[in-house]
Amino acid sequence: MKELQDYRTADYEIDPIYLKRWSPRSFLEKDVPEQVLYSLFEAARWAPSAANVQPWRFVVARTVVDRERFLTFINDGNKAWCRKAPVLVAVISKAVEERFGGKNPSHAFDTGTAWGFLALEAARKGLVTHAMGGFNRQEAKKLLQIPEGFDVQAIVAIGYQGDKAELNETLQEREIPSNRHRVEDFTFEGLFPNE
Numbered sequence: 001m002k003e004l005q006d007y008r009t010a011d012y013e014i015d016p017i018y019l020k021r022w023s024p025r026s027f028l029e030k031d032v033p034e035q036v037l038y039s040l041f042e043a044a045r046w047a048p049s050a051a052n053v054q055p056w057r058f059v060v061a062r063t064v065v066d067r068e069r070f071l072t073f074i075n076d077g078n079k080a081w082c083r084k085a086p087v088l089v090a091v092i093s094k095a096v097e098e099r100f101g102g103k104n105p106s107h108a109f110d111t112g113t114a115w116g117f118l119a120l121e122a123a124r125k126g127l128v129t130h131a132m133g134g135f136n137r138q139e140a141k142k143l144l145q146i147p148e149g150f151d152v153q154a155i156v157a158i159g160y161q162g163d164k165a166e167l168n169e170t171l172q173e174r175e176i177p178s179n180r181h182r183v184e185d186f187t188f189e190g191l192f193p194n195e
């Protein structure tokens with residue numbers, strides 16, 4: 001059987017957690033204990049943000065009723081696998097900030113950092129996370145009663161990794177940790193290169 005390191009290796013020394021975190025689509029139908037789940041939001045809590053305004057918000061769905069509501073605005077392609085996830089979370093950012101006199105230019109950037117922290121803490125605890133952009137944003141805002149001035153950035157499925165044999169054939173083929181560009185392909189000294 002192939003191991004994680006057959007798919008992913010780092011060229012520079014890093015903590016193994018960065019390679020361990022990936023986004024499977026197979027989920028066990030097993031609940032996440034509340035203390036474990038909330039420790040992921042605790043990790044998100046400590047993300048840095050411009051002027052420490054902490055623009056992230058999370059709406060959690062873990063009851064049948066709440067998860068069914070989420071499934072109504074998630075695209076069919078994602079619904080095919082994420083309906084088994086015990087927890088679905090809407091990652092929301094506060095785009096308008098009174099302290100900035102209007103739009104917070106880094107609301108999405110800072111909320112992305114918080115989601116990154118959450119995902120790494122989940123991996124550290126043996127959970128898996130899978131973010132989705134494939135959902136209807138208008139419907140999500142309406143059904144989750146999200147007011148003006150907030151954006152829904154992503155829906156994240158959280159749970160324990162399941163058996164890939166339970167996925168359909170197409171999804172089984174995609175159920176492997178992906179690789180990345182080399183550091184030198186996206187990191188430049190001094191000036192942006194001519195592309």
Ligand SMILES: Cc1cc2nc3c(=O)[nH]c(=O)nc-3n(C[C@H](O)[C@H](O)[C@H](O)COP(=O)(O)O)c2cc1C
Binds near residue numbers: 134177178
């Ligand atoms: C904002 C965002 C939106 C994404 N949207 C989807 C999606 O709609 N469906 C899906 O299956 N995966 C989605 N993904 C997962 C990415 O495809 C995945 O993170 C990427 O291929 C890297 O793989 P890894 O997370 O396993 O390392 C999304 C990820 C992010 C961060």
